[in-house]
């Protein structure tokens with residue numbers, strides 16, 4: 447694998463990116479999960495997580511599902527449905543898992559779960575597998 451986490455400045459996961467989200471991941475069977483608590487810097491409407499950042503979080507957990515399995519792939523499409531607002535200041539979970547794989551095309555699904563288990567956001571993303579030389 448030519449891309450190492452230790453060299454990365456990935457906005458989602460790098461511990462050394464000063465403005466990054468510094469996400470950590472739990473690989474739980476076929477699910478990749480991360481937890482996040484938004485602060486004021488992450489809001490769109492007052493008190494509510496910005497939808498673009500929720501999309502970033504979802505993209506990241508799905509990409510990490512692949513990375514954990516040594517699959518180098520890039521997002522080519524992502525569709526997000528925002529059903530419920532995600533409050534600032536309350537921890538929520540972000541999950542991703544594979545839905546299908548056909549040739550180089552891998553489809554993953556993601557969701558944001560509030561602390562009471564409510565699904566607030568759902569995503570489907572397409573990734574294309576690339577050679578291990580990003």
Ligand SMILES: CCCCCCCCCC(=O)SCCNC(=O)CCNC(=O)[C@H](O)C(C)(C)COP(=O)(O)OP(=O)(O)OC[C@H]1O[C@@H](n2cnc3c(N)ncnc32)[C@H](O)[C@@H]1OP(=O)(O)O
Pocket residue numbers: 449450451454456458459505506509510513519520521522523549550551572574576
């Ligand atoms: C430290 C590590 C941390 C990692 C975390 C990263 C998290 C972030 C994840 C991201 O956000 S990635 C950044 C955003 N994405 C990009 O910048 C990708 C931009 N796109 C590309 O660079 C190229 O599209 C890509 C290299 C991915 C693919 O180009 P290729 O020329 O190699 O492939 P091509 O376009 O020929 O497509 C390959 C196959 O996929 C199919 N395909 C492409 N796009 C598709 C699509 N949207 N839907 C369905 N199929 C699609 C395409 O038809 C074709 O099918 P066939 O093999 O049957 O011919």
